[in-house]
Amino acid sequence: MTQPTAPSAAERALAQNARFLDRCCRLAGVGACEWWPASGQLVVSDAACELLGLPAGRVPTLAAVLGAFGPDGAAMLDAALQRAAEQGQGWDVELPCGTGRVLRVVGRADAAVAGADAGTDAEVGAEGSSSPTGPVSLVLLDVTEPAAVRAELERALDRLDLATHSGGVGVWDWDLTPGPRAGRLTWDDAMWRLHGETARPAGLDLAAWRRRLLPPDRRAAAQVLRAALREGAALDGEWCVTCPDGELRVLRWAGRVLRHASGRPVRVAGVCWDVSEPRRLQQQLQEQRELLETTLQSIGDAVLTTDAQGRVTWLNPVAQRLTGWRADDAQGQPAAHVFVTELPAASAPAGPGPGEGPAHVVGRCLRDGQVTPLAAAAVLVSRDGRRRAVDASVAPIRHGGGAVRGTVLVFRDVTQQRRQFDEIRWHASHDSLTGLVNRAEFAQRLNRALERSRRDGSHHAVLALDLDRFKQVNDLCGHAAGDAVLCEVARRLQAGVRGRDTVARLGGDEFAALLENCGPDEAERVAEALCRSVAQVRHEQGPHRVQLGVSIGVAALGPRAATADAVLQQADAACLAAKAAGRNRVQLVPLAA
């Protein structure tokens, strides 16, 4: 049995070196392995065992070393070891291992040393031969932290790329650090596309970029850049560039100045995107708006707009003239204060008319959300009290979603037309000589009286009047004198009945009267009085002196009357009877049983 001999000085030095090396490796997070393909011998440093999560102090098997990287990693490294052994190929990969670390595994096949035994000290680290049959060295580096940082950086870059690509946003960077890169402008692919370039031209600097801007924008861009660099102002601007094919694009630039701790700017970086389309639409919208305003300013109709609360927001010159309100004064006022309307007393009860708040035509439009006309007979009262007949309607203005956000009131002065219309209507229902209602209108009133009588049992009277010897007036004094006499008779007849009664001239010297809610006795009394009144009409002209008379027939209009026309015929017949009986008298038609 041989006694163990004391280690030699060389062996001690070697062991000391090994410990030193191991400490250094641990400190650096580096492990090492060496594998001899021929013998299968494996040397693994303690630091490597620790990185791999293998027990230290004993040499693990190759399978254990590879297995630390999981099945996929093990298979990959096994194949890499074989290639290294057979072809001398090295590798450099990053793999996750079972300890949760990420290890960088660098492999290198050392050339074999001729005549050396596999696994002997002489072989370790031997080089100098081109034959790949020597040991394969593996270096393991703990890159868990840098790998995590890199992965996070890659994810951030992916997100940035996604955001910039999907939004068509370009990224730019202007380097201001002193040195060879100073002043260099770096654009990503999207930036070049935004400038209409398919390939990246070389040598981009600020001056080259400025040349792409339209001349008027160069100065503006320089100012913004200067303000950002000197005063720390936000870098934000829209400038127009010319693409190589001549297309003009409006690009928006936004960026930030990055500074050294000393405050010196070192970079300016930011993003850029195309705003040509929104600016074009904006421009179009502006043009349309101007066109619309010009149109509204020059059209003959008055236009007034309100908000959803019915407050005036705008009115054109015609509306200002008709309402008497200046645009500045009217703005913000309730529409009912500016567009003041009233109905003539006669038509007031017919439906909703002018008024305040919800009764006002604007208020009704806002409430109902539909086009609302102003009452047909309404009159606009301007600020100075002048009254004008107006035709108006209000339409709701809606948001895209349909909610009413205001109204537009369009109106026009129809005083002239309404006057003409009233005249036409008056002539259609009146006798132009005497101003009394004509036969057609009288017939309608008779019919209405009969309807009412049938409805409420009321009794009325109808008088048929025919002047006596009126022809003489014409014959002796002339037609004009006849007209004057007819007018005088009309005046006396009108004066002889109540306001609600109707006196009509049916034609020639024939008149008629409808006495409403009037029984036969009262009707007879009225007829007698009329007879006396007309008998007082005299006309003298030269030697001629004419005294008039009138024959009157009185018929009752009650619920049982067949027709209004029949009643008038009865009155006519009674009138003829009065004439036949000597003229200038009243003849009653007895009430039907």
Ligand SMILES: Nc1nc2c(ncn2[C@@H]2O[C@H](COP(=O)(O)OP(=O)(O)OP(=O)(O)O)[C@@H](O)[C@H]2O)c(=O)[nH]1
């Ligand atoms: N001045 C004037 N005369 C008219 C007008 N319309 C009809 N006359 C005349 O009125 C007269 C009516 O004729 P009559 O009723 O037959 O004459 P009269 O003299 O009243 O006869 P009696 O009714 O029988 O008493 C005619 O001479 C018509 O020419 C008119 O608008 N103006």
